[in-house]
Amino acid sequence: MAKVKKQPRPKAEPPKGFRDYFGPEVTQRKAMLEQIAKVYHLYGFEALESSAVETVEALGKFLPDVDRPNEGVFAWQEDEADWLALRYDLTAPLARVYAQHRNDLPTPYRRYAMGPVWRDEKPGPGRFRQFYQCDADTVGAASVAADAEICSMLSDTLEAVGIPRGDYICRVNNRKVLNGVMEVAGVLDPADPGRLSHERGIVLRAIDKLDRLGFDGVRALLGEGRKDESGDFTKGAGLSAEQADTVMAFMEAKRSDGPATVARLRELVGASETGKQGVQELETIAELMDAQGYGADRIEVDPSVVRGLGYYTGPVFEAELTFEIHDEKGRPRQFGSVAGGGRYDDLVKRFTGQAVPATGISIGVDRLLAALHAKGRLHAEVRGPVVVTVMDRDRMAAYQSMVGELRAAGIRAEVYLGNPKNFGNQLKYADKRRSPVAIIEGSDEAARGVLQIKDLVLGAKIAETATHEEWKDQPAQREVARGDLVAEVRKILAGEA
Amino acid sequence: MAKVKKQPRPKAEPPKGFRDYFGPEVTQRKAMLEQIAKVYHLYGFEALESSAVETVEALGKFLPDVDRPNEGVFAWQEDEADWLALRYDLTAPLARVYAQHRNDLPTPYRRYAMGPVWRDEKPGPGRFRQFYQCDADTVGAASVAADAEICSMLSDTLEAVGIPRGDYICRVNNRKVLNGVMEVAGVLDPADPGRLSHERGIVLRAIDKLDRLGFDGVRALLGEGRKDESGDFTKGAGLSAEQADTVMAFMEAKRSDGPATVARLRELVGASETGKQGVQELETIAELMDAQGYGADRIEVDPSVVRGLGYYTGPVFEAELTFEIHDEKGRPRQFGSVAGGGRYDDLVKRFTGQAVPATGISIGVDRLLAALHAKGRLHAEVRGPVVVTVMDRDRMAAYQSMVGELRAAGIRAEVYLGNPKNFGNQLKYADKRRSPVAIIEGSDEAARGVLQIKDLVLGAKIAETATHEEWKDQPAQREVARGDLVAEVRKILAGEA
Numbered sequence: 001m002a003k004v005k006k007q008p009r010p011k012a013e014p015p016k017g018f019r020d021y022f023g024p025e026v027t028q029r030k031a032m033l034e035q036i037a038k039v040y041h042l043y044g045f046e047a048l049e050s051s052a053v054e055t056v057e058a059l060g061k062f063l064p065d066v067d068r069p070n071e072g073v074f075a076w077q078e079d080e081a082d083w084l085a086l087r088y089d090l091t092a093p094l095a096r097v098y099a100q101h102r103n104d105l106p107t108p109y110r111r112y113a114m115g116p117v118w119r120d121e122k123p124g125p126g127r128f129r130q131f132y133q134c135d136a137d138t139v140g141a142a143s144v145a146a147d148a149e150i151c152s153m154l155s156d157t158l159e160a161v162g163i164p165r166g167d168y169i170c171r172v173n174n175r176k177v178l179n180g181v182m183e184v185a186g187v188l189d190p191a192d193p194g195r196l197s198h199e200r201g202i203v204l205r206a207i208d209k210l211d212r213l214g215f216d217g218v219r220a221l222l223g224e225g226r227k228d229e230s231g232d233f234t235k236g237a238g239l240s241a242e243q244a245d246t247v248m249a250f251m252e253a254k255r256s257d258g259p260a261t262v263a264r265l266r267e268l269v270g271a272s273e274t275g276k277q278g279v280q281e282l283e284t285i286a287e288l289m290d291a292q293g294y295g296a297d298r299i300e301v302d303p304s305v306v307r308g309l310g311y312y313t314g315p316v317f318e319a320e321l322t323f324e325i326h327d328e329k330g331r332p333r334q335f336g337s338v339a340g341g342g343r344y345d346d347l348v349k350r351f352t353g354q355a356v357p358a359t360g361i362s363i364g365v366d367r368l369l370a371a372l373h374a375k376g377r378l379h380a381e382v383r384g385p386v387v388v389t390v391m392d393r394d395r396m397a398a399y400q401s402m403v404g405e406l407r408a409a410g411i412r413a414e415v416y417l418g419n420p421k422n423f424g425n426q427l428k429y430a431d432k433r434r435s436p437v438a439i440i441e442g443s444d445e446a447a448r449g450v451l452q453i454k455d456l457v458l459g460a461k462i463a464e465t466a467t468h469e470e471w472k473d474q475p476a477q478r479e480v481a482r483g484d485l486v487a488e489v490r491k492i493l494a495g496e497a
Numbered sequence: 498m499a500k501v502k503k504q505p506r507p508k509a510e511p512p513k514g515f516r517d518y519f520g521p522e523v524t525q526r527k528a529m530l531e532q533i534a535k536v537y538h539l540y541g542f543e544a545l546e547s548s549a550v551e552t553v554e555a556l557g558k559f560l561p562d563v564d565r566p567n568e569g570v571f572a573w574q575e576d577e578a579d580w581l582a583l584r585y586d587l588t589a590p591l592a593r594v595y596a597q598h599r600n601d602l603p604t605p606y607r608r609y610a611m612g613p614v615w616r617d618e619k620p621g622p623g624r625f626r627q628f629y630q631c632d633a634d635t636v637g638a639a640s641v642a643a644d645a646e647i648c649s650m651l652s653d654t655l656e657a658v659g660i661p662r663g664d665y666i667c668r669v670n671n672r673k674v675l676n677g678v679m680e681v682a683g684v685l686d687p688a689d690p691g692r693l694s695h696e697r698g699i700v701l702r703a704i705d706k707l708d709r710l711g712f713d714g715v716r717a718l719l720g721e722g723r724k725d726e727s728g729d730f731t732k733g734a735g736l737s738a739e740q741a742d743t744v745m746a747f748m749e750a751k752r753s754d755g756p757a758t759v760a761r762l763r764e765l766v767g768a769s770e771t772g773k774q775g776v777q778e779l780e781t782i783a784e785l786m787d788a789q790g791y792g793a794d795r796i797e798v799d800p801s802v803v804r805g806l807g808y809y810t811g812p813v814f815e816a817e818l819t820f821e822i823h824d825e826k827g828r829p830r831q832f833g834s835v836a837g838g839g840r841y842d843d844l845v846k847r848f849t850g851q852a853v854p855a856t857g858i859s860i861g862v863d864r865l866l867a868a869l870h871a872k873g874r875l876h877a878e879v880r881g882p883v884v885v886t887v888m889d890r891d892r893m894a895a896y897q898s899m900v901g902e903l904r905a906a907g908i909r910a911e912v913y914l915g916n917p918k919n920f921g922n923q924l925k926y927a928d929k930r931r932s933p934v935a936i937i938e939g940s941d942e943a944a945r946g947v948l949q950i951k952d953l954v955l956g957a958k959i960a961e962t963a964t965h966e967e968w969k970d971q972p973a974q975r976e977v978a979r980g981d982l983v984a985e986v987r988k989i990l991a992g993e994a
Contacts, residue, residue, distance in 0.1 A: 009847065009848055009849075009850065010552070010554040010555050010557070010593075010847060010848055011552070011554070011555070011848075012555070012593055012596035012597040012848040012849070013555075013593075013597055014547065014548055014550075014551060014552075014555075014593070015548075015550055015551065015552050015575075015579060015581050018548035018550055019548065020545065020546070020547045020548070020594050020597075020598070021544075021545070021546040021547075022543070022544070022545055023543045023544055023545075025546075026544035026545065026546045027544050029546075030544075041909060042904050042907070042908075042909050042910075043882075043904065043909075043910075043911060044881075044882035044884075044909060044910065044911030044930075046519070046520045047518075047519070047520055047523035047524050047527075048517065048518070048519055048520075048523065049517070049518040049522075049523045049526075050511065050517045050518075051511055051512075051515035051516065051517070051613075051627045052549065052583075052613060052615075052627060053511075053512055053515055053571070053583075053615070053626075053627065054511060054512065055507070055508070055511075055512050057507040057508070058507050058508070058509070058510075058511075060507070074550070074573065074581070075573065076571065076572065076573035078512075082512060084512050084571070086549075086550075096507075096509050096510075096511070097517050099509035100509040100510055100517075101517075106926055106929040106930055107915055107926070108913075108914050108915045108926075110911065110914075116548075116549060118549075118550070129550075130548045130549060130550065138914060140915060141914035141915055142916070143893075143914055145893045145897065145912065145914055146914045148897070149897070149911075149912070149914070152897075152901075156904075287894070288893065288894050288897060291894035291895075291897070291898065292894065292897050292898055292901055293901075350506065350507060351506055351507055351508075351509040352506075352509070353506065384541075385540075385541035387541075396640075396642045396785065397784070397785050397788035397789065398788075400642065400645070400646070400649075400785060400788070400789050401788065401789055404649075404789055404790075407539050407540065407653075410539070412538060412539050412540075412541060413539075413540075413541065414540060414541030414607070414646075415642065415646070417605050417635060417638035417640055417642055417643045417646070418604055418605045418637060418638055419639070429603055429604070429605075432603040433541075433603055
């Protein structure tokens with residue numbers, strides 16, 4: 001019999017495009033989710049957690065930047081039955097949940113949700129296939145007051161997580177205005193909305209790429225197409241020069257203030273009923289925001305915002321951080337968008353056949369964290385636990401009692417549980433954990449009822465600056481009575497804080 | 498051309514075995530995870546969050562109750578390349594993370610993790626395919642002091658989340674003792690550990706099912722096999738009567754106290770070196786626990802605990818809730834296990850070739866929540882937001898200003914955003930949201946600079962008990978000055994709390 005081939009060792013790495021988060025990365029994200037949830041809750045939204053897995057048919061095909069069906073999601077088939085997939089956002093699951101539970105839920109249903117979403121996309125630097133979103137949506141409210149509220153809440157939320165006013169801007173636009181412009185350009189016929197929908201999809205995605213491609217790049221995609229730096233050609237929407245001019249005029253319609261922009265948009269949509277309705281909605285939102293004191297320093301009408309997702313039907317929102325950061329190579333760049341959303345009145349209808357108006361926002365929590373990190377505004381918890389070292393293996397129970405006392409006093413503490421043979425390794429461990437204090441008790445100390453307490457923060461400072469003689473005095477290490485353990489450790493921690 | 502067939506509507510339901518969590522279900526779980534993390538952190542553990550997706554090869558095949566390869570996990574193949582899968586626990590990913598980052602991590606590495614895990618199992622009542630775990634593990638510590646610490650931390654954690662002493666018990670056992678007994682029974686040959694490993698797997702899983710099958714059921718599975726109620730036959734390990742007796746004696750080795758149980762186990766393992774080592778480890782753990790004051794009311798040695806997972810190599814732990822609850826049909830039953838863990842010294846070795854000792858615990862958060870719920874110990878947040886009703890659509894900005902003031906004062910509030918036509922619907926909405934207060938301001942009130950404040954909690958009480966005449970006086974509704982909005986709402990909320 002042939003020998004069984006030995007299995008090769010598995011590779012110790014996550015799948016491509018996935019990563020691990022350690023210590024403060026986890027707790028900082030948790031804290032941010034908590035802060036966002038607090039604002040959402042204050043606004044009357046209720047928590048919802050749907051499962052990570054949905055049927056492919058429930059998710060539908062609404063991903064941006066995706067032209068091929070099924071691309072973009074991680075999907076698999078269950079025993080020749082349903083296809084299942086990981087959710088790619090929190091909006092599609094909400095539509096499913098609302099359709100399912102609509103008779104039991106209040107209307108309007110205001111819910112917030114937070115958690116990872118997954119995209120089967122080509123990973124890139126800083127671009128991962130699992131990332132966190134934190135959403136709030138109002139389902140069952142047709143009023144633009146619901147959209148306006150989402151905008152003010154977005155603004156409040158950004159300030160709550162530590163982005164000061166002036167460092168962000170919430171932009172508002174309306175898909176109906178774009179559709180009005182498309183009517184004027186002859187790319188949308190209200191009597192036959194299915195015609196040219198493929199071309200309109202290309203227009204939408206082209207506009208959404210404005211910050212990456214610039215006006216010339218977008219213009220090329222409105223026409224025949226565009227060759228990128230690598231030489232790859234992307235087919236365009238095939239609009240005539242005149243048609244493309246009309247669309248470009250829409251993108252460049254932003255004026256010095258909201259009313260002027262709205263006036264310009266009113267010109268552009270001409271006689272289109274949809275377009276006029278969109279402009280009217282934008283105007284109402286702007287008025288509501290103004291009345292509540294959310295001025296142009298926080299929220300502005302910006303026709304270049306369209307959002308890539310196919311399901312938006314009215315107002316669309318985007319929050320952008322306006323400060324500069326430096327990339328890995330030290331080059332300054334704008335941080336860009338950290339949140340986006342809009343009104344999607346047809347998502348629930350897919351399930352029920354009845355139109356249900358809905359609007360909401362999704363905050364890209366990981367991008368927001370990266371922004372705060374880049375600005376030096378995240379202070380990692382650096383203090384590790386108090387480490388009780390092991391001088392004498394047989395006294396393990398005594399060491400465990402010490403950490404028990406410290407923990408009972410609310411002080412983070414642990415016994416060194418590695419191989420205690422080499423005492424230097426124990427101190428190196430405490431150093432790596434950024435421990436503020438090490439406790440040392442050998443049999444000599446035990447017999448005398450005392451402990452050595454080592455102030456590791458002070459010790460590190462002395463080690464940096466002291467002469468050899470001063471170092472030998474070891475003022476960072478003191479002998480204290482065993483009974484004073486908690487009090488003495490507390491003193492050091494207080495002095496350090 | 499044939500007409501394109503209309504797509505049927507997608508079903509508005511999650512995949513089989515998945516469910517949605519609403520409002521308090523989400524926030525209560527979050528609060529529990531927070532409480533558990535606090536204890537883990539106090540013990541010196543650091544947060545880690547790995548991705549939900551791993552390569553199938555990194556996860557390995559260690560699931561309990563799984564005899565067929567690949568069963569038990571949700572897996573899919575990436576473009577004819579790697580097979581990916583959703584993690585089935587938090588331990589396998591930890592082994593991968595430690596193997597990958599071991600040169601940068603402190604040793605021992607103490608980490609906690611929390612999040613959903615996924616099992617592709619047949620769903621049943623209360624048995625879901627996505628559920629939360631909250632784990633703590635120490636990697637790189639060979640000492641049984643690390644195992645003992647896990648036990649005391651488990652006990653502290655259960656009390657921290659609201660399970661009082663006496664309502665739970667942490668049981669400890671050791672796989673080495675079981676292996677010693679298997680040696681004695683002739684089912685394990687230390688010189689040829691591969692032989693009869695399949696049979697030992699059946700023995701292990703049989704013992705793990707003790708609470709479901711009883712002693713007779715386990716005994717049947719040790720021998721030829723067992724026919725269940727449905728008539729299905731499960732093949733047994735094929736042990737002789739004498740061999741089975743030896744194993745059964747192990748399961749029934751529990752005596753009135755720890756030392757007596759340890760003494761009985763020492764008899765059972767006879768001359769087996771592995772068995773004697775296991776008994777010694779159990780004894781050391783029991784001594785350490787005792788020295789720290791964790792008595793038999795919290796932690797006990799119980800030979801019937803083996804845990805189903807294949808990867809445990811030494812001490813194993815289980816926490817069981819000891820109180821009775823009533824099932825859906827009102828029958829009393831024991832709640833059972835809510836946490837389990839143990840030592841797994843070979844998981845990291847799969848990746849690196851070097852043995853790395855590790856031990857840890859996993860708390861089944863959803864089961865723990867269900868237990869607290871069954872005992873009536875979870876108090877859901879029942880208070881909804883203050884609802885500002887809409888009497889006059891044109892005054893939307895004014896209503897938004899009211900909620901703005903309330904929110905600025907930290908009071909949860911919202912404007913009714915549904916169709917305001919039917920005022921009764923607005924109050925029904927406030928009722929469904931469990932709102933404590935509704936604000937009413939029509940054009941008449943606006944002209945006079947006043948508001949109507951409706952105390953909905955008081956109103957509901959009056960509605961239950963009052964006569965028609967009393968009801969007509971409406972003492973639960975008062976007129977207040979517009980400027981007193983926040984102060985008056987605060988009064989009602991304070992009175993209610």
